[in-house]
Amino acid sequence: MFHPLYLRRLVISLIVFVGGLASLFISGGSSAGASNLVVNPSNDGDLAAVQQKVAHALEARWQLMIDPQVNVKQFYDPSVSEQEESQERAYVRRHYLEPAYRAGFRYTNVEIHPVFESVEINGKMAKVRALVSVEYESVFPGSNESVITKEANIPYSATLIKRDGDWLIVGMNYQDTYSKRGQENVRKVGASGSETPPISIAGGDVVIQGFYTYYSRQGAVNYANRWWNGRNPKYRSFSNDCANFVSQSFYEGGSARQAWAEPYVWWYNAKGTSGTGDDAWTYSWSVAHDQAYHLSRNNETDEHRGTYVSRATDLQLGDSIYYDFDGDGILDHSAIVVEIRNGQPYVNYHTNDTYHRYWDLGAKTTRFLHVTDYYWVN
Template sequence: MAIGVVLIGTLAAAPAVGVESSGSKVTVEEQLQTAISSEVEHRNAQALSPSSPQLLDLSKATAFRTSAQAKKVAGEDAQLRAQRDLLSRFDEAFTNFSSSVALDSVSSNGTSSTVQFTETTMMQRTADSSGQARPDYGYVFHATAVLQKEGGSWLIASVSHDAANTDLPETVLPSQAVLAARADGSIEKMLNKQKADVALRKSARSMGTQSLGANRAAVVDYAMKYWQQHNPAYRSIPDNCTNFVSQALSAGGWSQTGGLVYTSNSEWWYNGLLPVQTYTWVNAEDLYQFGFFNSNRFVMNQYPEPYLAGDIAFFQWHTELSDKMDHAAVLTFVDASGMPYFTENTNDHVNKSVVAMMAGYEITGNWEAFDI
């Protein structure tokens, strides 16, 4: 449970512990939260368009970091702005954001503190060339901050996240391997191929939306409602992506089938009384096998049919060495250009663009969307 939360706006300098502020003492947690929030805000600002008024305002904000961290941040800022510029070349750009930071746990010895925290951020995209609004992008991100006390103030010494986590927010730098792939041009080549694919799909006459009874609007509505605050009627699991998609499909009218063999790819069910459900309910490859091969509930989005909100998408992580599906998401928005946006769990994102997923080298150039 979070022990503190702050909405990020314009941050004032934090007074030292024990100093009176508005009639009350500022706690250690409040100082830690102010420092972490400032660091998150600074990092997120690097993703904003250069003309963003919020970017100008935040460039004047007080920083709470050690000299070593300041040097590291200066280098990362340049890389983050290069990431921003790469995304903007493919029409992924932001004008402003709002964030909140919750402290999940604090370990402190008086001069050093380690804080596990959760960041929740919403970002507003620029409009498309015709002036049509693109959807806001949001995410929930877990990270760890180490702070040192210097001169009575708590300063950020480092901020890190699980290195195995590749489904990162668009405001966070990817691994060195991804940065190298960007530098050699391979990622931009993949993005250009995706952009051409989207343009062709958009210009082609629709081949007709096939459906086997699912309510697309209900699937999208469920995903938008529960992407962040998970539905308490269901169990969440560490890798929750397919569990989330199955819940959305159920909300859209898919009926559960079977009930005896949870390992079978011909069954799809969830037991609300006992802690058991089919592999097809919670594993991407198994749901893919069930929906496409064993039940005919998925119909492959035929090229060059346009993408549609309510499609279910399956992805192969670039880091995996198999041809199995590793991830599932709900396609929740298609912009005027035909570009798809996905809402997912693990990590929790709403309307993450396919551009961002490819630029992060999270997925291969091959991914599949299915009508339902």
């Protein structure tokens, strides 16, 4: 049986169009075209049934954030239902419920919006690909104001089998898009060398001319909020785009100075062309582990850098956070702080595109980087 709250939300949020096109629309998204839906012509009614089953299963999976009594197993084939439910509950517990418990808040509402990219039905087998966007609310005790968090375009794939006239899921995969160092298709280009500082001679003394440059924390936040679910066409977009997004927020929004001198380089070179095809960049610009490593070890006075701090509550707007999800020592993911609420940072990040989420993502190790406020430029 469905939980009453689950049924109410499902009726509100789940709209299935039958007749060659079935999808839910999200802000900024698009529906799956009819050409993507490959259906057995002898049984077109299976299309709606398959999509409904997947949509119901996705809704139940996310409702675990609100109600742990939701029945997830009912959407799966009995041969895999125990395993699939266990995996879903473990994921939600580790990455959502346990961090919320540690922080002292609770999730109060969640809505999902799936867009079906493709549905292929061959006899009694079906394969589905969908992009799911989620909006959920969380509330701290004693507060009347909720936090709205959004996650966009999370890729799911599902395989279904038809048994006794009913479609049942035999496998549902969430494509974990956090990347390890080296999986990113990036180019590490050697630094162009440091610039010679301008000098003037006055009375026989060498006077170094320079100025202070300041990191704009609010500017970085504004950029991160503007592009949380988009891609700035000035830059190459990566399949794993988290570090690239943080770097852009530092530079475009925060006016941080790029670091060109070895060994701690951090830069992106558009080469003055209209497209991004010949652009160059460093690992530290586009890969989370290298970004954290280089920025935390750069001691040059005239380049963007930061310092590790021990607690999330030591961070400010425009700082960054790095995550090692499996504890192997490689930082898989980066995010930028866009809000401080009840002393706790909330972050935006790309891949999957996320807006104002509580900083604790359930990683085995989390590192906190406080960005330098200002520095002297020669």
